[in-house]
Amino acid sequence: MSYTKFIPIDYDYFDWQGRNYIKITGRNEKNKRVCIIDSCNVYLWAILDDSIKDKEIEKLKQKIEKIELDVKGRQTKVEKVEIHNKNFLSKQVKALKIFATNYKDLHDIADKLDMKEIVKRRGYDLGFATHYIIEKKLLPLNWYDIEGELLNNSIEFGGIDSGLDVDFCIKMKSFKKIEDGKYNFKPKVLAFDLECDEFKIGEGEVIMISLVSDNFKKVLTFKEKNKKFENVEQVKSEVELIEKFLEYVKKISPDFLVGYFSDGFDLPYLKARAEKYNIKLNIGLDGSQPRFSKGNIGGVGTVKIDGIIHVDLLKFIQTTYSQYMQSETLALNEVAKEFLGDEKKPFKFKHSSKIDGNEWDKYFEYNLHDSVLAYNLFEKFWPDLLEFTRVIQEPVFNISRNGMSSNVEDFIIHNLEKFNEIPEKRPGYDEIGERRKFGKYEGAFVFEPTPGLYKDISIFDFTSCYGSTIVTYNLSKSTFLGNKKPKQDSYSIETGGEILYFSTSPGFFPEMLKNIILLRKKFKEELKSEKDNAVKKARSNAFKLLTNAAYGYQGFFGARYYCREAAAATAAFAKRAIKEVIEEINKRGYKTIYSDTDSIAFLIQGKTQQETKEFLKKLNSQLPGIMELELEGFFKRGMWVTTRSGEVGAKKKYALIDENGKLKIRGFETVRRDWCNLARKLQNNVIKMILEDGNEINALNYFKEIIKKIKAREIEREELIIKTQLKKPINEYKAISPHVIAAKKMQERKMPIDMGTLIEYFVAETRETKKLVREKVKLPDEKGEYNIKYYLEHQILPAVENIFQLFNINTKELLDGKKQMTLEGF
DNA sequence: GTTGACGTCTTACC
DNA sequence: ACGGGTAAGACGTCAAC
Numbered sequence: 120m121s122y123t124k125f126i127p128i129d130y131d132y133f134d135w136q137g138r139n140y141i142k143i144t145g146r147n148e149k150n151k152r153v154c155i156i157d158s159c160n161v162y163l164w165a166i167l168d169d170s171i172k173d174k175e176i177e178k179l180k181q182k183i184e185k186i187e188l189d190v191k192g193r194q195t196k197v198e199k200v201e202i203h204n205k206n207f208l209s210k211q212v213k214a215l216k217i218f219a220t221n222y223k224d225l226h227d228i229a230d231k232l233d234m235k236e237i238v239k240r241r242g243y244d245l246g247f248a249t250h251y252i253i254e255k256k257l258l259p260l261n262w263y264d265i266e267g268e269l270l271n272n273s274i275e276f277g278g279i280d281s282g283l284d285v286d287f288c289i290k291m292k293s294f295k296k297i298e299d300g301k302y303n304f305k306p307k308v309l310a311f312d313l314e315c316d317e318f319k320i321g322e323g324e325v326i327m328i329s330l331v332s333d334n335f336k337k338v339l340t341f342k343e344k345n346k347k348f349e350n351v352e353q354v355k356s357e358v359e360l361i362e363k364f365l366e367y368v369k370k371i372s373p374d375f376l377v378g379y380f381s382d383g384f385d386l387p388y389l390k391a392r393a394e395k396y397n398i399k400l401n402i403g404l405d406g407s408q409p410r411f412s413k414g415n416i417g418g419v420g421t422v423k424i425d426g427i428i429h430v431d432l433l434k435f436i437q438t439t440y441s442q443y444m445q446s447e448t449l450a451l452n453e454v455a456k457e458f459l460g461d462e463k464k465p466f467k468f469k470h471s472s473k474i475d476g477n478e479w480d481k482y483f484e485y486n487l488h489d490s491v492l493a494y495n496l497f498e499k500f501w502p503d504l505l506e507f508t509r510v511i512q513e514p515v516f517n518i519s520r521n522g523m524s525s526n527v528e529d530f531i532i533h534n535l536e537k538f539n540e541i542p543e544k545r546p547g548y549d550e551i552g553e554r555r556k557f558g559k560y561e562g563a564f565v566f567e568p569t570p571g572l573y574k575d576i577s578i579f580d581f582t583s584c585y586g587s588t589i590v591t592y593n594l595s596k597s598t599f600l601g602n603k604k605p606k607q608d609s610y611s612i613e614t615g616g617e618i619l620y621f622s623t624s625p626g627f628f629p630e631m632l633k634n635i636i637l638l639r640k641k642f643k644e645e646l647k648s649e650k651d652n653a654v655k656k657a658r659s660n661a662f663k664l665l666t667n668a669a670y671g672y673q674g675f676f677g678a679r680y681y682c683r684e685a686a687a688a689t690a691a692f693a694k695r696a697i698k699e700v701i702e703e704i705n706k707r708g709y710k711t712i713y714s715d716t717d718s719i720a721f722l723i724q725g726k727t728q729q730e731t732k733e734f735l736k737k738l739n740s741q742l743p744g745i746m747e748l749e750l751e752g753f754f755k756r757g758m759w760v761t762t763r764s765g766e767v768g769a770k771k772k773y774a775l776i777d778e779n780g781k782l783k784i785r786g787f788e789t790v791r792r793d794w795c796n797l798a799r800k801l802q803n804n805v806i807k808m809i810l811e812d813g814n815e816i817n818a819l820n821y822f823k824e825i826i827k828k829i830k831a832r833e834i835e836r837e838e839l840i841i842k843t844q845l846k847k848p849i850n851e852y853k854a855i856s857p858h859v860i861a862a863k864k865m866q867e868r869k870m871p872i873d874m875g876t877l878i879e880y881f882v883a884e885t886r887e888t889k890k891l892v893r894e895k896v897k898l899p900d901e902k903g904e905y906n907i908k909y910y911l912e913h914q915i916l917p918a919v920e921n922i923f924q925l926f927n928i929n930t931k932e933l934l935d936g937k938k939q940m941t942l943e944g945f
Numbered sequence: 946g947t948t949g950a951c952g953t954c955t956t957a958c959c
Numbered sequence: 960a961c962g963g964g965t966a967a968g969a970c971g972t973c974a975a976c
Contacts, residue, residue, distance in 0.1 A: 524961045562963030565959090585962085671961030678961080686962065715959065716964085763967065771959050771965055786966075791957055793968090843956070854954045854970045892969065913968080 121269040121289055124148040124297065125155060126304050127259050128374055129428055130248040130514045132222075135276045137193055139222045141251045144285065144404060144426040146374070148262075148302050151286040154404075154426070155265060156276060159254040163225045164541045165215040165232055166207055166239040176202060176213070179236050183217060186231050188224060195224040207239070207541045209597035209626045214541060222247045241541050245532065248514055253533060259515055260304070260508045262297040265289060284372070284404045285426070306501070308332060309373035310494035311364075313385050314486050316470050318871040320384075321391040324357050326471050327483065328364050331490040332371050338487050339363050342471060343479035351483050358396050361389065368402045368427075375428045376402075377497045379451045379489070382431040382520075383419035387411065402427065421520055428516050430504075432496050435519045438526075439503060439664060447792040447842070448877050455492045458499050464488045502657035510661045523668035524675050530665060531631060531680065538627040543596075543679040554676040560687035561615050564694040566701070566714035568759040568768035572809065572925055573712060575723045576775065577731050578751035579704075579738075581697070583636055583663075584717035585670035588693045589685070590633040591744025595673065596682035598626035614691035619684050628680060632669050635662045636745065693717065696746060700738060707734055713759060715771060718751060728753055752777055756810045760921035769921070776810035788918050795881075797838040798914040801825050805919050815926045822919055823933070829910055839881045839905050839914075845874055857882070860893040868898075882909040 129144040143155045165183070167176065180200045187196040199218040204211065215237075219228055225243035232240050245253070252258060267289040270280035280288035309332045317323030327340035336350045341360050354360050368376065378385045386409060393400050400408045404426025414420040422429050437449055446453035452463045466485035474482060508515045511526055512533040521529070535542055546554065581587065588594070592610045600609055600620040608623040639662035642655050649655065672678050674686030697719065701711045704721050709731075713720040723731060731753075738748055757775040759768050772786035788794045789803040801822065808818040828834055843858035849872065852859045861880035866872050882895045883903035889895060892913075897903050920930040 522961075527961080559963065563959095565964060668961060671963095674962045675960080690963070762965095769966070786958060788967095791967095793956060846956070852954085856955065856969055858956090917967085 120292070121267055121287070123153060123265050123287065123289065124302065125153055125263050125265045125294070126261065126302070127155070127257055127263075128306075128515065129426055130251070130259070131425060132247045132251070133276075133279070134221065134223075135279075137195065137220055139247055140276065141248065142279075143257070146304065147287075150307075152284075152372070152404075153265075154280070154283055154285040154288045155257075155267070155291050156270070156279070156288065157251075157255065157257070157291040159251050160218060161220070161222045161225065161250070162216050162218045163229055163243040164205070164239075164241045165217055165237045166205075166241065166541065167213045167215065168236050168238050169212075171213075171236045175236065176215075179234065180215065182234075183215065183232070186228060188227050188231070190224060190227045193221065193224065195220045195227075197228060204539075205541050206539045206627075207241070208543065209538075209540075209622075209624075212541070222250065241544055244545050245542065249529070249532065252512060252514075253536065257294060258509070258512050260505055261299075262302045262304075263294045264297055265291060266293045267291040279405075282405055283426075284369070284406070306374040307372070308375045308377055308494060308497055309335075309368065309371050310377040310490045310497065311368075311381070311385065312378065312486060312489040312493060313389065314482070315388060316472075318384075320387050325360060325389065325392050327486050328360060329483075329487040329490040330364070330367055330371075331487070331494045332373065335371065336487060336491070337367065338483045339367075340483065343474075343476075348480040348483045350487055357392065358398065361393055361396070361398050361400075364389075365398075365400065365402055372404075373427060375430050375497065376424060377430045377432060377493050379493045379496070380431060380433045381429070382421050382434065386422040386429070387420075423516065428519070430497065430516075430519045432493060432500065435500060435504060436496075438522050439507070451489065451492060455496065459492065459495050461492060461495065463492065502653040503660065506654060506657040506661045510658065510665070523664060524672050524678060527665055527668050527672040528679055530635075531628065534631050535627065538630070540627055545679055546677065546681065551676050554681060554683070557683055560674075560683060560690070562690045563716035564697055564714065565716070565770045566711065566719075567770060568713040568773070570759050570761045570768045570921075570925060572756065572758045572813070573722060574756055574813075576712070576720055576754040576757045577709075577723055577728075578718055578720045578754070578775075579700070579735060579748045580718035580751050581693070582747045582749050583666045584693050585689050586632055586636055586666040587745045587747065588689050588696070589669060589673070590629045590636060591746050592688065592692050593621050593623060593626055593629045594682075594685040594688050594692070595621075595626045595628035596680045596685060597628065598622040598624075599682055599684050602684075610692075612688050612691045612695065614687050619688045619691075621685070621688065628669075628673075632666065633745065635666055638662055639666065696742070700748065703738060703741075712757075713773060720757065720773075723753075754778075754783075756813060758806070758810065758922070758925065761924060763917070763921070765921075765924070774806045774810060776807075780811065782807060782810065792877075793841060793843045794918065795839045795841050795910070795914050797825070797829075797834055797910070798918040800838075801915060802918040802922070805922055809922065815923060815928065819923065819928065822923070822930070825915065826911065826933075829907060829915065832904065832907070834905070834910075836881060836899065836905065839910060840879050840899055841881065842877050842879050845872070845876050845878055847874055855893060857893045857896045860896045861898060864896075864898055882906045882913075 124147050125145050127143045127145045131142045132139055133142055140156055140158050145153055147153050183200050184197055197217055197219055201216045203214055203216050205214045219225055229240040229243055270288040270290055272281050309330060311328060311330050313328045314326050315323050326342055327338055330337045338351045339354060339360050341354045341356050354363050403424050407425045410423045412420050433449060436454060441449060444457060446457045456462050464485040466481050504519060508518045511518060511530045513529045532542055598621045600622055602617045602619055605620050609620040611618050611620045639659055642659035646655055646659060670689050673682050697714060701714055701719055704711055709724055710722040711719055712722060735748060735750055754775040754777050757773060759773045762769040775783040784790055787802060789799045804821060805818040809815055845862055849862055858878045861878045862872055879899050880896045882892060883897040884906050885895045895906055916930055923930050
């Protein structure tokens with residue numbers, strides 16, 4: 120018998136003699152690579168009709184035990200059937216646990232179970248790795264003591280161990296969890312990036328590949344002989360380049376191979392080139408090539424390597440961080456700037472045939488630094504990846520790529536057992552179609568503000584508003600009772616013209632969510648005294664993101680636990696709660712001036728901050744369940760403006776300044792990337808001056824300066840570029856807007872255009888006959904003067920006119936050079 | 946043919 | 960391919976002139 124410590128990293132499975140085996144790659148405490156082979160029970164659930172008698176169940180059991188199948192050349196049969204008392208959607212059910220030989224046959228067995236006594240078949244659509252983790256509880260990225268049999272050139276499992284590039288291969292007998300924190304795990308990471316002449320997969324050649332690991336930096340290339348740049352390793356050809364890359368990957372043998380957009384570009388590109396030369400990209404630990412899976416509609420696919428986790432950082436950052444980021448795009452450069460304070464090396468892309476002598480070193484340096492950035496970003500995000508994996512309990516490969524709704528779902532799936540729940544099935548194509556037909560339901564409440572410049576403002580907001588609403592009112596698929604008053608105790612709310620009822624007896628989904636919210640609260644509290652604890656910070660963040668995604672999950676048509684009514688009720692309960700708080704605030708002598716979804720802004724009306732904080736405490740003591748208000752802050756001044764039409768106050772658009780002079784701007788053009796920089800800076804400065812000074816005098820002078828500069832053509836083109844993202848394939852646009860025209864121009868130039876590309880253009884002077892904006896669009900490097908009229912009337916003026924309107928200043932007249940009647944008139 | 950009103954499409958944000 | 964609410968620009972369409 121062999122013993123080892125073990126941390127599971129990658130999960131994969133294989134079939135041997137008709138059975139499924141899990142193959143888990145990880146490390147031991149001495150950082151040796153270990154592969155564990157294990158198996159687990161394979162089964163599905165058949166939920167029985169309530170009315171069926173014990174005798175009949177016994178008969179049914181015997182009938183099912185006789186099922187034998189011959190599918191896809193595989194002999195398989197039901198091995199055993201047990202009867203269990205389980206829960207399904209929080210209701211007690213009798214269910215048959217039907218054991219089979221092979222996980223892949225469960226579907227076919229389920230098809231054979233169309234008996235009238237069986238009302239539902241469940242639990243055969245989870246994926247074997249997920250099923251294994253649930254069944255055995257050998258959780259990813261946790262430490263274990265393993266006992267097993269060392270496989271050394273064994274013929275067992277078809278001699279699998281001899282083909283595996285690992286230090287030990289063990290057939291597991293038993294394992295025991297080691298307490299948290301006893302061992303650390305520092306993964307071996309290799310970041311890579313490749314450069315080429317063409318951006319289209321299958322065109323052009325790979326010119327260089329950079330590799331960065333712990334104490335290792337290298338650029339491989341067959342180009343240029345001038346190599347002042349010390350990290351360059353010269354090879355003779357593209358073939359040798361690819362082969363050398365493979366050699367280094369094998370030699371370094373990382374736990375994680377890290378790229379940035381490598382699912383969509385680097386690896387597919389490399390594959391296409393390798394195929395051309397008939398090179399096998401055999402970097403998997405079992406000698407296999409990367410597996411390329413197709414992406415969903417519009418999405419890119421994923422690339423999986425046996426035993427090595429390929430992480431495309433772009434995907435992980437996108438799902439977990441993008442909504443909290445300042446960067447306008449997820450381009451490596453911007454992401455690196457925001458998270459590392461570092462950026463790409465300057466190098467303007469050129470076809471390799473046009474690069475001369477000393478420019479090559481710049482190119483190598485550029486290429487190498489991209490890998491450095493990817494490596495450092497991985498280090499930065501490792502605590503998050505680790506904690507997400509531990510909290511959700513799915514293999515880290517999936518965690519690095521799944522969206523938040525999948526994460527929520529996986530979290531549920533891995534916690535069902537605590538509730539004795541049978542998993543719900545994934546909706547099929549038709550089911551999704553049905554769900555989508557329902558259309559939207561009523562959402563949040565937004566208070567219509569009265570435009571103006573205000574003083575002394577306080578803001579309260581609900582902590583995890585929708586999450587705590589779901590918990591407080593027990594809102595979920597399994598607790599929904601319909602829209603007729605039930606006999607049992609219930610929570611009810613009216614929305615969309617009908618009343619929805621939910622059971623008061625706790626459902627598993629709200630219970631799980633409650634647990635997350637409470638844990639997060641605990642971690643957040645602990646963080647106050649140990650701010651640098653990256654792991655706790657990451658775990659707290661993982662809980663926060665899961666909580667925030669829970670509401671969206673229940674309203675998402677693709678979810679196993681989709682419940683439109685629960686989502687609608689969540690919005691409705693939250694709406695009721697916030698309206699009640701607004702009333703309380705006003706009753707107390709404050710004045711509410713704005714509110715949106717989960718936050719309320721009100722005037723302090725001469726009361727002290729202390730009084731306000733005590734009032735908050737009192738409010739909290741009256742709130743139901745785990746609903747909780749917190750103080751967002753006190754603000755010296757704030758402004759709300761009118762809509763363009765000028766009649767009412769604009770919602771979701773305001774600016775605040777706190778006692779330390781810190782600005783908080785929401786919804787204004789300043790924060791929108793589809794406005795040119797000039798307009799955004801202008802607006803930002805105008806807002807700042809007005810909020811700081813409490814009047815418009817300086818701001819107005821500044822505005823006049825800008826007008827003068829535009830008219831004198833003194834503005835740099837850079838400041839006038841408008842950036843808009845392509846949201847769909849270019850030929851699907853019904854309305855041909857300016858950015859579509861710009862995208863078409865880029866296409867003609869063979870620039871890489873895709874869904875998601877950020878299109879940049881400016882509006883130029885053209886002949887009088889061209890009226891539409893799209894007829895004046897030019898790409899940033901095209902010749903032409905900027906269109907003074909357009910930038911004045913469509914960028915500069917709209918950015919500030921509503922703001923100056925607060926002071927009865929008509930900017931339109933100002934711009935036309937007319938005398939300001941309004942100013943003098945008042 | 947041009948103009949303006951109004952609806953639709955689209956993006957980006959809360 | 961997580962939700963709804965909202966602002967706003969530019970195009971598209973149609974009727975009035």
